[in-house]
Amino acid sequence: MQSPESKQECWKNELENLPAEQICTRYTEVLELFKQFEIPVIYPDVTVKELIAAFPNHVFRDRGTTRQELYEKVKTCMADTGDTKDETPEKIETITIVGGHDKNGQAEQKEVCLHRGEVVCVVGKTGSGKTRFLEDIEYIADGDTVTGRRIWMNGRPVGEKQREAWENHFCAYLSQTMNYVMELTCAEFLQIHISCHTPEKEKERVEAQIDRILACANSIAGEPFTRESYITQLSGGQSRALMIADIAYISDAPVVLIDEPENAGIDCEEVIRLLAGKEKIVLISTHDPLIALSCEKRIVIRNGGIAKLQQRSACEKEWKVYLEEVNQKMKMIRGKIRNGENIMEQPQGIL
Numbered sequence: 001m002q003s004p005e006s007k008q009e010c011w012k013n014e015l016e017n018l019p020a021e022q023i024c025t026r027y028t029e030v031l032e033l034f035k036q037f038e039i040p041v042i043y044p045d046v047t048v049k050e051l052i053a054a055f056p057n058h059v060f061r062d063r064g065t066t067r068q069e070l071y072e073k074v075k076t077c078m079a080d081t082g083d084t085k086d087e088t089p090e091k092i093e094t095i096t097i098v099g100g101h102d103k104n105g106q107a108e109q110k111e112v113c114l115h116r117g118e119v120v121c122v123v124g125k126t127g128s129g130k131t132r133f134l135e136d137i138e139y140i141a142d143g144d145t146v147t148g149r150r151i152w153m154n155g156r157p158v159g160e161k162q163r164e165a166w167e168n169h170f171c172a173y174l175s176q177t178m179n180y181v182m183e184l185t186c187a188e189f190l191q192i193h194i195s196c197h198t199p200e201k202e203k204e205r206v207e208a209q210i211d212r213i214l215a216c217a218n219s220i221a222g223e224p225f226t227r228e229s230y231i232t233q234l235s236g237g238q239s240r241a242l243m244i245a246d247i248a249y250i251s252d253a254p255v256v257l258i259d260e261p262e263n264a265g266i267d268c269e270e271v272i273r274l275l276a277g278k279e280k281i282v283l284i285s286t287h288d289p290l291i292a293l294s295c296e297k298r299i300v301i302r303n304g305g306i307a308k309l310q311q312r313s314a315c316e317k318e319w320k321v322y323l324e325e326v327n328q329k330m331k332m333i334r335g336k337i338r339n340g341e342n343i344m345e346q347p348q349g350i351l
């Protein structure tokens with residue numbers, strides 16, 4: 001919860017810095033006030049003070065008020081609403097990445113809007129800024145990172161209050177490296193997490209949930225692990241598989257960020273299939289063409305900036321089918337090598 005002082009600071013900051021248009025979207029009471037005084041919010045990018053200053057004196061006189069009085073009314077409106085506004089986070093339907101600049105300070109693509117249920121890839125050369133892009137979303141950047149990007153939710157900028165309310169559960173982020181620090185078995189770890197998300201009367205479902213999540217994690221990872229396996233002893237791929245299954249079945253984070261899953265040796269196609277049905281916004285940064293072509297959209301990052309948002313073409317869909325076949329062969333050969341077998345088949349067929 002915010003202290004009354006920081007609440008006050010928050011709306012005052014918004015009043016002084018945000019365009020009047022945005023204030024009206026966020027505080028519908030202010031919009032009503034302008035409507036009541038027949039002051040149209042017509043100029044883009046002007047603050048409330050600048051908006052009020054833009055109209056001649058008689059506009060206020062005719063409406064039985066003064067500039068100062070109207071400004072004070074806006075303040076009161078925002079202060080009242082700021083104190084009583086429900087702080088539980090709203091359901092996320094879209095996130096918008098409002099462009100900042102690339103590494104040379106050049107403006108990047110203005111806006112990229114992603115919808116609930118979409119799985120989108122982030123592609124680009126090594127060092128181009130894919131991880132930074134995911135981190136900006138995780139951080140709910142507000143022009144305060146090296147890229148200058150801003151993250152909006154449901155088409156609106158995110159206020160300090162909302163940013164705080166979402167802290168720690170806006171994103172489930174699977175980075176390239178992950179380590180568990182608790183000495184718990186997989187079952188104990190999942191039990192704790194499931195219990196936090198399950199109402200008391202449904203607690204008997206916890207054991208079945210643990211089994212389901214472990215089965216899912218094992219279908220993504222290679223070497224199987226069990227309820228009794230210690231999480232600190234899982235391999236990198238197994239850890240990530242467990243977290244992906246956890247995200248799919250337990251986490252209520254509306255946004256999932258996965259950084260280069262191909263490095264973990266897990267079944268990425270299965271991961272995409274699994275997460276696609278979970279009504280979340282999923283972003284996967286990758287160098288793998290099959291993962292990239294498994295998504296309808298991909299965001300291309302170049303020199304630290306969003307270069308374009310690309311739609312998968314019909315031809316690329318065919319390439320995806322072709323690459324799946326190649327991948328099946330790869331899996332078969334990988335399996336034999338891992339099992340210590342010799343490969344007796346001649347390379348033929350799809351190539």
Ligand SMILES: Nc1ncnc2c1ncn2[C@@H]1O[C@H](COP(=O)(O)OP(=O)(O)OP(=O)(O)O)[C@@H](O)[C@H]1O
Nearest residue numbers: 101102103125126127128129130131132146147304
């Ligand atoms: N717009 C930007 N302005 C300034 N620095 C940036 C910008 N975007 C990214 N960077 C910086 O560039 C460096 C490389 O970025 P990042 O690690 O995100 O690349 P990557 O594409 O994920 O690389 P890899 O494919 O090797 O994982 C980081 O230090 C990052 O903070």
